[in-house]
Amino acid sequence: MSNSSSSEEEEEGDNIIAGNDSNRGEYEPPSPSRRMRSSAGDVRVWPEPFIEALAFQVAVDASDSIGRFAVAPALFNLFLVCSTWREVSRSELLWKNLTRHVWNRHHLLQPHHTWREEYVFRHRTHRNFRTRRHSYSTLHFNDNVEDDDDEENVLSCRRLALSDRHLAAGFSDGSVRLFHLQSRIHLYTFLPNHRDLLGRFSCAVSGIILSEIRLVFASHDGDIHVAPIDNSVAARRARYGDALNDGVLVDFSGSNRWWVGLYAGVPGRAFHVWDAESEELVFVGGTLTDSESVMGWNLLTELTNFVGRVRVTNHGLAIACTSHRVMVFDLGNLGFIVAEEAPRRGVLVGSVDSNGESMVLVDRRGMGRVRVPGTLEEACRFVVRGAAAGRMVVGCMNMGFVVMCIEGRWSVWEAENGGYLYDLRERIGAASVMSVMSVDECHVAAWSSGDWSRIHLWDFGER
Incomplete structure (x- = not known):
């Protein structure tokens, strides 16, 4: 993957985890060539706890093998599978567990923060340090x-x-x-x-x-x-x-x-x-x-x-x-x-x-x-x-x-x-x-x- 496409995907990942995807309009499912397949049937009917556990493991693998910045594009690709999977991106438990594992953060910076907001804050602050x-x-x-x-x-x-x-x-x-x-x-x-x-x-x-x-x-x-x-x-x-x-x-x-x-x-x-x-x-x-x-x-x-x-x-x-x-x-x-x-x-x-x-x-x-x-x-x-x-x-x-x-x-x-x-x-x-x-x-x-x-x-x- 080229550097330009990698940075674009990372930026898109930032938007997804932050919920800043209004510019994408109504969500459109990916083309069949990009859609994940499963021998167990339609992925849209997989139990939510299973999908949440899968999202966490994908993020952990990306963070541990590539680095913390790899989590956003990895989750972005996962949430593109279908609208049902994308709903998991609103799980506070998922973002709480991710914030703890990826950023070693165990409490919220501000009481009014959600765990997704906390994760986004850590992600963007880390990027600021990097740039x-x-x-x-x-x-x-x-x-x-x-x-x-x-x-x-x-x-x-x-x-x-x-x-x-x-x-x-x-x-x-x-x-x-x-x-x-x-x-x-x-x-x-x-x-x-x-x-x-x-x-x-x-x-x-x-x-x-x-x-x-x-x-x-x-x-x-x-x-x-x-x-x-x-x-x-x-x-x-x-x-x-x-x-x-x-x-x-x-x-x-x-x-x-x-x-x-x-x-x-x-x-x-x-x-x-x-x-x-x-x-x-x-x-x-x-x-x-x-x-x-x-x-x-x-x-x-x-x-x-x-x-x-x-x-x-x-x-x-x-x-x-x-x-x-x-x-x-x-x-x-x-x-x-x-x-x-x-x-x-x-x-x-x-x-x-x-x-x-x-x-x-x-x-x-x-x-x-x-x-x-x-x-x-x-x-x-x-x-x-x-x-x-x-x-x-x-x-x-x-x-x-x-x-x-x-x-x-x-x-x-x-x-x-x-x-x-x-x-x-x-x-x-x-x-x-x-x-x-x-x-x-x-x-x-x-x-x-x-x-x-x-x-x-x-x-x-x-x-």
């Missing part, structure tokens, strides 16, 4: 900073987190600012409970877990704070850190089931795992960061590059890395290492991220790899130009794409096959921290040390 169709804006946070020229008072953004409706930014003074994505308004500033400091940046934010219900953030000294997203009560300190015995909390991540902290500074205590519901510590151990102890302690007095990263997958695995090692362990069987590797060329820690299903990392030669967390098997690879020159690389990924920044150049690849797509037009300087949202797949957010008073936001949502 560089987005809006760009900045979020300002210059409150409580009196002297912009005084480097001692300039805030450094250390972590970003995105949910469906909000963006949270954690700073070097321990504060977290919450923004509303749709209006771009700064809503609240969450402040930690201060105590005696071990160093100037001991309260700097080292990780954020954000949902539409609550905000959880941790600092280098090991404190963990929890606050309701509506700021109805002040942030409370859920866990007291003990840096002298545990080391410095260099990264913090998690889900609604687990909190995972990566520490550096004290041998044999690299990982701390908490039950997110009870907030109880359930595991301490690991030697991953033993060789990074000095780098960990330095974070208390100076803001250096990433020491290590930790991410939690949708299947209860924790992915952790330093510049020398990558490790995956099972949160359901704490202490059990699922996979481990010491890459020959080392790892650029700032490039490591996970979308919950797969992970990405770039080595010091600039070779990027998307891998399966459970086995570290390589799914695809790509090249980040300039990384081999020792430049800082900051990266992230969502379900469909990988974004890497090197000295202000923002490049996008497809996560499924490693194909290069484009560079973002905006150049904001070298990014110090960047995050792609892991839930709604709509935004890229970044902060630049050369432009400290605002956060940059790219919105790929349907438009």
Whole structure:
């Protein structure tokens, strides 16, 4: 099939799943040469549950074998069989199951959405990401900073987190600012409970877990704070850190089931795992960061590059890395290492991220790899130009794409096959921290040390 006919079919598929087929007039059955045949008789009398199950399986096969974009034309061809089969396209259960399988989406973005509308939104947003169709804006946070020229008072953004409706930014003074994505308004500033400091940046934010219900953030000294997203009560300190015995909390991540902290500074205590519901510590151990102890302690007095990263997958695995090692362990069987590797060329820690299903990392030669967390098997690879020159690389990924920044150049690849797509037009300087949202797949957010008073936001949502 030619590229033009393929794109036409894909566009027609978009119209069918969106219900935008008014230009086709009254539906006309396909010619006998295109009509599906069955030894069981007229396909128009097949039971609706059977047809619905068939449509789901056709979509799943197309998605798994070719890619998510193949679902629309596959369903388009299926619904052309006859008007009876086309009625299945109005099944909310079908679109709910498809949205869950194809887009890994388990709840509606808007309460008034149908599941078909949710699927269409995800499909078109994914296409926007693929074709560089987005809006760009900045979020300002210059409150409580009196002297912009005084480097001692300039805030450094250390972590970003995105949910469906909000963006949270954690700073070097321990504060977290919450923004509303749709209006771009700064809503609240969450402040930690201060105590005696071990160093100037001991309260700097080292990780954020954000949902539409609550905000959880941790600092280098090991404190963990929890606050309701509506700021109805002040942030409370859920866990007291003990840096002298545990080391410095260099990264913090998690889900609604687990909190995972990566520490550096004290041998044999690299990982701390908490039950997110009870907030109880359930595991301490690991030697991953033993060789990074000095780098960990330095974070208390100076803001250096990433020491290590930790991410939690949708299947209860924790992915952790330093510049020398990558490790995956099972949160359901704490202490059990699922996979481990010491890459020959080392790892650029700032490039490591996970979308919950797969992970990405770039080595010091600039070779990027998307891998399966459970086995570290390589799914695809790509090249980040300039990384081999020792430049800082900051990266992230969502379900469909990988974004890497090197000295202000923002490049996008497809996560499924490693194909290069484009560079973002905006150049904001070298990014110090960047995050792609892991839930709604709509935004890229970044902060630049050369432009400290605002956060940059790219919105790929349907438009």
